[in-house]
Amino acid sequence: xxxxxxxxxxxxxxxxxxxxxxxxxxxxxxxxxxxxxxxxxxxxxxxxxxxxxxxxxxxxxxxxxxxxxxxxxxxxxxxxxxxxxxxxxxxxxxxxxxxxxxxxxxxxxxxxxxxxxxxxxxxxxxxxxxxxxxxxxxxxxxxxxxxxxxxxxxxxxxxxxxxxxxxxxxxxxxxxxxxxxxxxxxxxxxxxxxxxxxxxxxxxxxxxxxxxxxxxxxxxxxxxxxxxxxxxxxxxxxxxxxxxxxxxxxxxxxxxxxxxxxxxxxxxxxxxxxxxxxxxxxxxxxxxxxxxxxxxxxxxxxxxxxxxxxxxxxxxxxxxxxxxxxxxxxxxxxxxxxxxxxxxxxxxxxxxxxxxxxxxxxxxxxxxxxxxxxxxxxxxxxxxxxxxxxxxxxxxxxxxxxxxxxxxxxxxx
Amino acid sequence: xxxxxxxxxxxxxxxxxxxxxxxxxxxxxxxxxxxxxxxxxxxxxxxxxxxxxxxxxxxxxxxxxxxxxxxxxxxxxxxxxxxxxxxxxxxxxxxxxxxxxxxxxxxxxxxxxxxxxxxxxxxxxxxxxxxxxxxxxxxxxxxxxxxxxxxxx
Numbered sequence: 001x002x003x004x005x006x007x008x009x010x011x012x013x014x015x016x017x018x019x020x021x022x023x024x025x026x027x028x029x030x031x032x033x034x035x036x037x038x039x040x041x042x043x044x045x046x047x048x049x050x051x052x053x054x055x056x057x058x059x060x061x062x063x064x065x066x067x068x069x070x071x072x073x074x075x076x077x078x079x080x081x082x083x084x085x086x087x088x089x090x091x092x093x094x095x096x097x098x099x100x101x102x103x104x105x106x107x108x109x110x111x112x113x114x115x116x117x118x119x120x121x122x123x124x125x126x127x128x129x130x131x132x133x134x135x136x137x138x139x140x141x142x143x144x145x146x147x148x149x150x151x152x153x154x155x156x157x158x159x160x161x162x163x164x165x166x167x168x169x170x171x172x173x174x175x176x177x178x179x180x181x182x183x184x185x186x187x188x189x190x191x192x193x194x195x196x197x198x199x200x201x202x203x204x205x206x207x208x209x210x211x212x213x214x215x216x217x218x219x220x221x222x223x224x225x226x227x228x229x230x231x232x233x234x235x236x237x238x239x240x241x242x243x244x245x246x247x248x249x250x251x252x253x254x255x256x257x258x259x260x261x262x263x264x265x266x267x268x269x270x271x272x273x274x275x276x277x278x279x280x281x282x283x284x285x286x287x288x289x290x291x292x293x294x295x296x297x298x299x300x301x302x303x304x305x306x307x308x309x310x311x312x313x314x315x316x317x318x319x320x321x322x323x324x325x326x327x328x329x330x331x332x333x334x335x336x337x338x339x340x341x342x343x344x345x346x347x348x349x350x351x352x353x354x355x356x357x358x359x360x361x362x363x364x365x366x367x368x369x370x371x372x373x374x375x376x377x378x379x380x381x382x383x384x385x386x387x388x389x390x391x392x393x394x395x396x397x398x399x400x401x402x403x404x405x406x407x408x409x410x411x412x413x
Numbered sequence: 414x415x416x417x418x419x420x421x422x423x424x425x426x427x428x429x430x431x432x433x434x435x436x437x438x439x440x441x442x443x444x445x446x447x448x449x450x451x452x453x454x455x456x457x458x459x460x461x462x463x464x465x466x467x468x469x470x471x472x473x474x475x476x477x478x479x480x481x482x483x484x485x486x487x488x489x490x491x492x493x494x495x496x497x498x499x500x501x502x503x504x505x506x507x508x509x510x511x512x513x514x515x516x517x518x519x520x521x522x523x524x525x526x527x528x529x530x531x532x533x534x535x536x537x538x539x540x541x542x543x544x545x546x547x548x549x550x551x552x553x554x555x556x557x558x559x560x561x562x563x564x565x566x
Binding site (some may be wrong): 014015016017018019020021022023026043046047057058059060061064086087088089090092093117118119120 | 455456457458459461462463464465466467476477478479480481482483484505506507510512513514515
């Protein structure tokens, strides 16, 4: 499938047309050159599919979802990807949605994403997800790339920091890491830092890839060959940096504004979830904790590994009330070490409760993003999940490295 | 003529029966027809916009899924308007279907909760039961006309 081809996405949903979000779904599909299709089924199957699939759901629309998933898996409907969606806060739908996703994942290699909507869901909210889905369908050849070749650059324009790397033949020659203030200016600064460290000129770069929140703006500004969302880029970057390109892996990226949990198979993202309801689960919370403790963010991790989170009472996930809990604890005499440990524990607990509920945790678990450098975070995650957490070298540069790696596919082209 | 809310709300057979006895069926089909022929609203396939789940807040709180509230924005006013109701329980999908079990529960509850004459019958499983089924509905609809006449006198 070439980059211009229309991607056929099966919409497996219950009631999106009644929730007023259908127009948004059509709109986001159109913006990534995808077309929503509705797998055809024989209506009589709705009486038997519950038992056949294994969930005797009371809602006929949920049985319709199962029947449509079956039509996709059996190839009755030819599609390139599947978008499973149901109402937020419906327990019955959540059970069916998750099991349908597992079912498609198990019996086909068709990429799947799922989402639970409210009437406030907009095309913008769904953009990264749909972009990732269509990329996996369109660019499998690019995702199969295991080595970076040529002289390429990657820029990750994140919500909090902008990262850039210059790579040549699997080696990072230079990197830049600056706070994101103005998107273009920060990207230029990070890029210049990386170029300077690498000792190369911008004109010498053979291909450039951009990712992150500012990827479109930065990509257009620098005329990037590849503009790609973070799910695909970070999956690829994580298994590349961790040298786990073959087989299963789980990637957790704790970003400055949201988190991602991605189930990866041979470097290609399968199921994934993105969080972003509360900043209390993001790197920003750790940043604020460090400021409140009067330490640099780079020192927070070493403080946290010396502390015990159990000694600090955290009764809110909200970034504001969470910080208030930590302040109260300090006022009651808690040590900065315990408070730092509690902050790290709070962040990973939210990842566990929000992101990992829908993603299978398969080893190796690769933790990436700036927060992975705070030692207390991988420690807390490992304790919570009872498995070893792998933090690859340069994990904070994940998006930039992934972009440079994928962009090298354009060097040969 | 009495306005009769039917359940399942999109049952063509029930709607037809109500009409044959000279009453006005309050059914989903009519409301959806109104929606999709509304000029100026472009939210295919049913022309339900994010405003509907908000209108549905009259019938279910915000903690209830948007799909339920969106459906209730259409069904709820019909229940409010109804002067009588017929509920057919345990019917197969081909008889009529709202798609969502939670909406079904709420719809039936709200019909039962109104202080109006309501007939509840189970969907027939054989021919004898089918005759009985139609007879009960016919009797109920007939009684509505009688009540109405008595009321007028």
